[in-house]
Amino acid sequence: MLSKRIIACLDVRDGKLAKSVRFVDTKDIGDPVSKAKEYYDDGLDELVFYDITASSEERNIMLDVVSRVAEKVFIPLSVGGGIRTVDDANRLLWAGAEKINVNSAAVKRPELIAECAHSIGTQNTVLSMDILKVEMSPEFPSGYEIVINGGRTPMGIDALEWALKGEDLGAGELVVNSIDADGTREGYEIKLTRMIAEAVSIPVIASGGAGKPEHLYEVLTEGKADAALIASMVHFGEYTVSGLKKWLHDKGLKVRLRY
């Protein structure tokens, strides 16, 4: 039986972990490679790096980070942030990434999804969606809208419609990131996650709002997600990957425990 996946997300700026990520063990501050290795050793199922580097000139630093992580961490490695072309995707893959997350650039130019799927494979093409709750209307029948720029720019696209279009264009997985829930630590957007997970036939990764183990359980059962993305829960040392997995296992969820 397939296990539910626990995926940790690390935000990287100029090759260092972003300030939002703080650590208990001070010697680890700023180094994404040692943090990735630590989670890997603790039984993480998959890793996502989100490059939040502001200028495109600095993006080569990310390639170096990815390649150093790939030498030590032997689980799927996904990279997102600033990917605009198939060339960007291929460079990251060659550096050692397994999957590529496209987001804003795909909203502006949906063909990017098809181009990536064709070049690097559907299973390596992940569509990451930032979603905001809106009034249900003929324009937004699902009651959710696609936004970009970290939630600041509404795009006038219905979230469910976009998810289905992304699948159609060749995305192999979807990340459903709720901007409303993000950073609240009050739980994932269950209704949104479930709506999309039931509508598409590709795996859905829930993102935004994780604060307690119960939240993971909720989104992986009621929310019908195939995987749960976590960040601050483990970055701040409050929980560990292995502790969370043990907790989920004890609640009867199928997770990978032996590694």
Place this chain on the structure above:
Amino acid sequence: MVHIVDYDAGNVRSVQRACQHVGIDAQITADPEALLKSDKVIFPGVGSAESAVDTLKTRGLDEALKDFYRSGRPLLGICLGLQIILEYTEEGSRDCLGLMEGACERFDFTDGSIKVPHIGWNEVEMVQSHPLLKDVRSGDEFYFVHSYFANLKESSSIYGVTEYGEKQFASIIASDNLFATQFHLEKSGELGLRLLAEFADWQGGSC
């Protein structure tokens, strides 16, 4: 020399890195001559079998792989590498290498809630013992990414099976000098690496 077959099917570098990590000095090659001179060959792959099979043929790697296999030297297939060693794949209706009798079929579930591709960590039940599997226990989990699965003619070649939805499929197959996994052992953590390390010492044979 260990060679990793490069036929534009994705993850050769990931496989090479995993090899490096367990002390295997493996070179990536797209040259049929180099392949034939190898002591061992790793045949990895992700993505579409259709374009993969076409690229193998264009580069003359299909015949080289068949000759290499017939020479009795150890061959390791990973994911697409497991699928292409069979006779045929439904994906793009392509004839494959035919090193083993069987064909690849697409997952087709009556229950629409079961996602395809099959992505994630899943259990492997061991059905026969094998020298490469001495550290692997039934129920150990490995990382899978695929939409097609191997349907073998002879169940005697099946060493591990995995369940997905209502389907049970062969996730590890082997013959005398061939060992192949549907899962990505290069992305399956320490358990996958251990399997790869065993391949370094393997000279063929299933006991």
